[in-house]
Amino acid sequence: MNGFQSIIIYMVFLINLPAFFKVNALKIGNVGLLDTLKFREVYIHSMKKLLLVQLLILFVCVGAYAQIPTMNPQTLKQINVDNLSDEQIREIVSEMQAKGIKIDQIDSYANQKGIPASEVLKLKQRINALNLDESLKTNKDKANVFTNEREINGSTDEGAKYNKGEAVTEAKKNRVFGADLFNNKNLTFEPNLRMPTPPNYRLATGDEIMIDVYGYNETQMQLKVTPEGYIRIPNLGPVYVNGLSMDEAKVRIRKQLSTIYSAINSGNTNVQITLGNIRSITVLLIGEIERPGSYTLPSLASIANALYVSGGPNGNGSFRSIQLIRNGQPIATFDLYDFLTKGDLSKNLILQDQDIIKVNPYKTRVELNGEVKTPGIFEVADHESLSDIINYAGGYTDVAYRGNIKGYRINNREREVIDISENEIVGYKLKSGDQFIVDAVLTRFSNRVNITGAVFHPGDFSLDNGLTLKGLIQKADGLKEDASMNRGIIRRYKEDLTAQLISFDPKAIMSGAANINLQKEDSVVIFSKNQLKEQFLVKISGMVKTPGYYDYAEGMHLEDLILLSGGLKDAASLQKVEISRRIRNQGGIGNDSMLAVIQHFDITPDLAINNSGGSFQLQPFDEVMIRKSPSYTEQADVNINGEVIYPGNYTITSKKERISDLIKRSGGLRPDAYPEGAVMVRKTFVNNSDSVMLNNKLEVFYNKLQDSASIGRFKSDIQRNGQLLNIDLPYILKHPGSKYDLFLEEGDLLNVPKKLQTVQVFGEIYFPKKIQYSSDLKFREYVRFAGGFTSQALKRRSYVVYANGTVKGTKKVLFFNSYPKLKPGAEIYVPAKSTQRGLNPQEVLGLGTGIASIALIVATILAK
Structure with missing residues (x-):
């Protein structure tokens, strides 16, 4: 409910209130005096009057409110951003905030709302000018945080606990060393079907064998292994190959072919046997796996291929104990860490049909954080120690403190802190749940001294045994020529780390008359004479x-x-x-x-x-x-163009040269010139002093303006290089030297157009166009030729700009609009109504007063 609706309801309540008390008085006080019929008649008559008044009020209010343009986002395409107030811009930003729209998404948002592309840039500038862009930069981030929080916490308490625990488990799983192997989109582990056939590959139903016979005899065959395990060779018959390795199959097929191609035995005919399209196999993945189940894979697939397509081990799955079970017996154990750390794939066996891959639960996991190259959670084998885990993590970083590693362990009842020295790391036995932290070395230095100022090589130096102040200066290649020899200082820290200053005489130090032994972290300052005095x-x-x-x-x-x-x-x-x-x-x-x-x-x-x-x-x-010479003057040029005999640039000859003089120098006007439409453009500022004075006045004016759009439009007008200066050239030519005959200034531009024959119509009309001028046509007739006023036209603010720049607005005569007269070359402008939403306080007060007056009149009429 907006403020206007609240006003309506409040006024209706005030009108109902007297009738309410009147009826209740009849009910309470007149029970004994009036009979039931009399009471009912009075009550119904009062309610009729009230109902009529309320309907009249609502009709007036709704009609008035319907004329007020609202800031509906769906109609933004009809609104010029320059005409929007600051409050309306804030409403647009508030809607964007509510929908989680960021500042860089404003182009798509504006397109959805129907805002033209030309207005989008203006909208961005208005948002930036009001400092509202910062509030839109984190909208989506906040929305995402809220969404993620809802997703993790769930909609109920039980769901919250479950989902939160699931998120923690997922985050923990991603930190396990090796887990990213199965999350990498650039790593597919697809089996290589283009590699040579492995010698130990066993043929089975569905495999395709390619036989190439060449030499004295030539033929090519592509034969598939039948469900019974045979391949059928033309002119020879079936040959059983099921379960044979490729080497065994080659020997058998060659022997059978030699019975029909005798040149094979003599070597004049050769036989090449290769594997063509391979069969598919079915393997079963069980245990602690992300997506357990039965998978159909190429017969060249390995254990790693099957693990990848199934998502790899889950949060409880082992990366070290992955068993391959064939015919009910474990035949191999695959350790992913061997591949990750050594590149060893010797246990990554080729799978066979009906193989089972079982991922066992992990036994021991420890966490290693701090100054190691790859911190994370690591699975530990029975024979491994803490040094192996550090190797899995890539070793120490350059700033790691290796003397002691801090650990946390869970015993039977509570946690405990453990310290592992550098000597104990190699053989230290691990327990599942252990957490270790490798600290960084201290940032302080054990043997640093510093010297700055007027020495040739200032900086940090090592504190050698017995290093003195003179020795440090010599390490820095001595004192500069501008060094102050009167006093230098040493900044030193005491044992309790409080600072102290020790002054010394550089001249005495360098001559050997005095010397000072340095300590760790001493900072020596040698002052420069040039730095001690102000620059001249x-x-x-x-x-x-x-x-x-x-x-x-x-x-x-x-x-x-x-x-x-x-x-x-x-x-x-x-x-x-x-x-x-x-x-x-x-x-x-x-x-x-x-x-x-x-x-x-x-x-x-x-x-x-x-x-x-x-x-x-x-x-x-x-x-x-x-200073500038008082008699020195630079040339100042003006320009005249249009319908004159000699248009072009002219230099001002004297400070008293006027417009009429310029017309004479240019040869006068041409026969088809239209002096009534002559205009002059003059620079905004004549000199720097004028601009400073005007800027000071403008700052006061800007402070009085409330809306940034008004300030922006006013500034753009002021900052233009030239302003239109309307002149009456016919009068100037008739009365040269008059006050209307202006003195020329540098940069003036005078334009005399040819005779104009049209009138241009702009603004809130249906079809803006140029219309041929006729002295018989008036303002409204020109508008009618352009389609008439639109529903948003503000007729009483219409104005006319004449060819010479003169502007005349519409006047109000009683209840009618008196529009300006038209001349050739004139331009008609019809502005739009204000887009301000709702009523301002003055309109609300006026509307309320009018409604109250109408209500009083109606109530008086009904009472009669």
Whole structure:
């Protein structure tokens, strides 16, 4: 329920309240005075009046509310983002937050809502301007966290416990060393069907044998092993091959073929026997496996192939004890760790039909964390120790502390902490559930000293036995030339780690008159003379090529600084060169009212000083100002184009040159010129001082604006390089020199169009178009030719922009709109109604007052 509906209900309640008390008074106080019929008549009459008033109020309110445009997201495609208020932008962001839409998904969201692509960029800029983009960056992340939490916790307490435990088990399983072997999408373990047939491969029903006879006799055969175990050779008969290895089958087939091809025995005919398409076998996977069951695999599949297609061992499955059972007897035990650590696949046997693979439960698992290369959970064989587990983890990292490993073990009743020294690691026996942590070495140094400042190679050095301060300075290649020889300091830590400073005399240290023995973590600082004093600079500004600050050097003169700055500009004045100097009063006695010493000089073109004939020596922090020559003026150009005789650029000849003078210089107007439509474009800012003053005024105005869209539109208008300046050229040509005949300024652009014959219609009309101008047509007739006003048209705010830039708006005469007159080249603009949702306080107050007045009138009429 929104605020407007609440107002309606509240008003209906207030109207019902008097009638409610009136009826109850009749019921309570007049039981003995009025009979039942009288009571019923009064009650029904009162309720009729109330019902009529309520219906009237609801009709007025609903009708008024229906005219208020709402911020329905489904109709966003009809709204211009520039016209949306900040509150409406926040509503859009709130809807996106509720749906978990992130800021980078706003393009797809806008497309779903029907927002044109041209408006999407504006919407992003408005969201960024209101600092609402941060709230959209983590929406989906928060939604995912909430979803994941629901998935883990479940919808009921029992489901929560079950699902949470399942998630923990899954996370633990993924940390088991070797588990990622079966989660890697880039590793398929598919059997290689293109490899040579293994010699121990046993033929069976479904295999295909390819026989190639060549030499004196040539023939090729592709024969399949029948269910009875035979292959049928043409012109020879069946040959039994079931259960034979490939080598055995080759001998038997060659012997049978020699009975019909006698050249085989003499060697003139050769026989090549290979395996073609192989059969499929069925194997059974049982035990602690992710997806146990029966699987159909190629006959060349191995144990690893079967484990992969079944998902591998589950959370309780062993990676070390995987049995291959054939004909009811275990024939091999496959250890995945042999493959992972050594690349050994010798126990990865080729499977046969009806083989069983059993994954046993693990016996011992331990966890190793900390400074090892691959921390995780490792399965331990009976003969392995902690050193083997460290090897499985890839060994120690470079910063591992190897002297002691901390462990946690579960005994019969509780947990205990165990410490394993470096010597005990090799033979340390493990127990399932053990947890070990390898710590990192300390970050401190055992023999470090440091020296910084005015030495040639500052940095860290090793603290050798008996290293002194002089020895450390010599290790750093000695003192620089700018080293301060009066005082240096040593930062040192006491035994309780509190810091202390020890000062020393570098001159005495280097001469051998004094020396200091260093300790671990001592930090020596040698100060630089140049760093201890403020950097001396001089400044030059004004009419030089490169104004700015320059390093001061002793003996620097005025002409030196001018040359360093690139020399004088063409507009530089040789008179009144000003030098300002700081006042240094070290004694504290002087004229307190004096702030700086100012001196003026006149210089010659060769930079010599006229006043004294010599040069002026500068001091640190002097500031030199070279001013512009008062008679120097740069050319200023204006442009005139359109229907004049000689269009183009013209240089302003004097400060009093006007528009009429420019028309004369350009040869005057052409016969088909339309002076009433002439416009002038002038730069927004004439000079820097104008822009600074205007910016200060604009900042005050910006602070008064509430909506960011209004501020943005206003700033874009102000920051344009030029602004339209409407002029009345016919009047200027008739009255040259009048106040309407403006003085020209640099950058002015004057355009005189040819005779215009159309009127353009924009805005909330059904078919924007250009319409031929006619003096007989009025405003509404032009709009009617363009399809008429739309339902969103704000007629009373329509306005006309004439060809010369003059703007006239619609006036209100009593209850009717008085539209501006049209001229050739005019443009009609019909704005849209406000898209603000709901009523503002003034509209609510006015609506409530009107409703109350109507209700009072109706109640009075009914009472009569």
